[in-house]
Amino acid sequence: MTSSTQNTSSAAWLARVTPVAIMATLVAMAVSIPLTHAFAAPGDPGVIATLLRWTPVIATGFGLNLIMSFVAVILGTASGALLGIAQISTIGWVRKSAFLFTEFFRNAPTLVLLFFCMFLLPFEITIGDTTIPFPPWMKAVVGLALSKMAYVSEIVRGGLQSIPSTQWEAAEALGFSRWDTLWRIIIPQCVKRMLPPWMNTYAILIMSTPLASVLGVHEGLTMTRGAISAEGRPEMLAPFYLYLLAMFFIYTYPISLWTIRLERRYAVQG
Amino acid sequence: MWLAIEEWFRWLYDAAGINLTIFYDEYDRSRFLRGVRLTFELSLACIVASVIIGLVGAWLQGSRFRVTNALVRGYVALFRNTPPIVQLFFFFFVLGGIFTFQTDSGTWRLSNFAWAIISLSFYYGSFNIEIFRASVEAVPRATVQAAEALGYTRLKAYIYVVLPLAFRFSIPSLGNNLVSLVKATSLAYAIAVPEVLYVSAEIWSDQLNVPEMMWTLLIFYVGIVGLMVYGLRKLERRLEIPGYSIGRAG
Numbered sequence: 001m002t003s004s005t006q007n008t009s010s011a012a013w014l015a016r017v018t019p020v021a022i023m024a025t026l027v028a029m030a031v032s033i034p035l036t037h038a039f040a041a042p043g044d045p046g047v048i049a050t051l052l053r054w055t056p057v058i059a060t061g062f063g064l065n066l067i068m069s070f071v072a073v074i075l076g077t078a079s080g081a082l083l084g085i086a087q088i089s090t091i092g093w094v095r096k097s098a099f100l101f102t103e104f105f106r107n108a109p110t111l112v113l114l115f116f117c118m119f120l121l122p123f124e125i126t127i128g129d130t131t132i133p134f135p136p137w138m139k140a141v142v143g144l145a146l147s148k149m150a151y152v153s154e155i156v157r158g159g160l161q162s163i164p165s166t167q168w169e170a171a172e173a174l175g176f177s178r179w180d181t182l183w184r185i186i187i188p189q190c191v192k193r194m195l196p197p198w199m200n201t202y203a204i205l206i207m208s209t210p211l212a213s214v215l216g217v218h219e220g221l222t223m224t225r226g227a228i229s230a231e232g233r234p235e236m237l238a239p240f241y242l243y244l245l246a247m248f249f250i251y252t253y254p255i256s257l258w259t260i261r262l263e264r265r266y267a268v269q270g
Numbered sequence: 271m272w273l274a275i276e277e278w279f280r281w282l283y284d285a286a287g288i289n290l291t292i293f294y295d296e297y298d299r300s301r302f303l304r305g306v307r308l309t310f311e312l313s314l315a316c317i318v319a320s321v322i323i324g325l326v327g328a329w330l331q332g333s334r335f336r337v338t339n340a341l342v343r344g345y346v347a348l349f350r351n352t353p354p355i356v357q358l359f360f361f362f363f364v365l366g367g368i369f370t371f372q373t374d375s376g377t378w379r380l381s382n383f384a385w386a387i388i389s390l391s392f393y394y395g396s397f398n399i400e401i402f403r404a405s406v407e408a409v410p411r412a413t414v415q416a417a418e419a420l421g422y423t424r425l426k427a428y429i430y431v432v433l434p435l436a437f438r439f440s441i442p443s444l445g446n447n448l449v450s451l452v453k454a455t456s457l458a459y460a461i462a463v464p465e466v467l468y469v470s471a472e473i474w475s476d477q478l479n480v481p482e483m484m485w486t487l488l489i490f491y492v493g494i495v496g497l498m499v500y501g502l503r504k505l506e507r508r509l510e511i512p513g514y515s516i517g518r519a520g
């Protein structure tokens with residue numbers, strides 16, 4: 001028993017460390033290979049020096065990725081939660097239109113939604129006398145939020161429906177209104193269950209923020225490509241892309257480990 | 271019949287200003303249809319390749335060797351936690367630059383279409399590995415023990431009992447992942463693969479009919495993905511086993 005427990009824990013440790021080790025090896029290889037590369041001219045600065053020089057630029061771009069993901073996750077969660085609750089409404093047309101709305105945005109590719117928002121949203125909004133500018137990155141946020149909204153709507157619907165219907169009946173018998181039942185009895189129970197899938201969709205969301213680069217938003221990928229063309233050294237291609245991949249990995253990997261832990265903790269024993 | 275449709279869309283443009291050139295302009299129609307075909311080809315190739323990667327990966331992960339297990343887990347963690355579009359660029363620009371060969375007839379390299387297949391298959395394959403592994407684990411131990419008690423060898427029990435059940439358990443999440451994959455083929459736009467998004471962008475830059483093409487694209491994707499989801503649900507219901515509701519959880 002003891003040895004098997006030890007086995008699984010050491011396997012788990014190995015599994016947790018391997019991706020980090022592979023990433024580190026890749027970055028190290030990318031950094032060392034160009035040193036002996038045929039392209040490298042004698043006068044060029046080293047790979048690490050070049051990456052360090054461009055770090056402020058790329059990190060600023062990556063910061064925009066993070067900001068976009070934060071704003072989109074707030075907008076998407078708020079609208080998605082409402083839509084998910086509407087999906088279990090007792091009013092027929094509310095339920096059906098919420099379902100169609102969710103299905104439509106769930107079936108549309110995020111990149112197409114981004115194009116849609118980029119071309120069809122105005123570049124500024126005028127309310128009365130005030131004009132609010134609507135920069136491209138905000139438009140991209142709207143596109144990302146729409147796709148997040150559809151995922152959240154499905155998570156909320158699934159979560160709410162996972163509570164046995166007898167609880168609704170019991171609450172009704174105790175004189176709770178439908179809203180009170182939802183708000184005080186059903187939602188507190190399913191928030192825990194909805195947390196891991198919600199975190200999974202956040203990971204998907206942060207992964208789709210660099211799509212905005214296709215539309216010219218100055219986020220991490222755009223900045224990296226800019227740095228690559230400014231350097232104009234073919235041997236720097238791999239280091240730059242790996243550098244950006246590493247930034248995303250370092251940010252997202254802890255989130256997914258945490259999600260797996262929560263999933264295990266809240267798993268229904270069957 | 272077709273001429274009448276063409277006439278109607280011409281009339282629509284004159285009367286309402288809705289310019290759907292793909293219905294009456296021969297050139298636009300043919301390039302749009304080529305884009306649609308390429309999207310289908312890309313989807314099909316990626317589905318097959320990613321399922322193969324998933325099966326091989328799940329098999330390697332279940333093996334006794336701790337090194338292969340750790341390597342597969344490393345691959346899954348790396349691909350799942352980095353953006354697919356950056357992976358696509360890495361594959362196409364970096365590896366695409368390395369994998370070139372000089373032949374007598376000039377430089378040989380993989381096309382952008384091939385790199386799109388490779389990159390997307392590796393990304394979505396990493397999800398398939400987890401899905402197949404979880405499905406095999408979801409087969410109740412008692413079922414396997416019952417098979418062994420009936421005289422099945424380990425291998426035969428695996429082939430005749432575990433895999434058919436695991437396949438059924440995997441359908442909902444596998445289906446979801448393959449749906450995401452079909453949607454993600456639009457990423458190939460970024461490396462200029464002329465799939466449906468790319469040709470639509472060409473058409474709207476030539477004809478200046480952005481809203482019309484945008485809606486066409488959205489309806490196209492929502493339509494094919496909707497059909498796929500519908501087909502998967504039917505399959506799931508057909509293959510459902512009474513008493514095994516694991517596949518329907520969540």
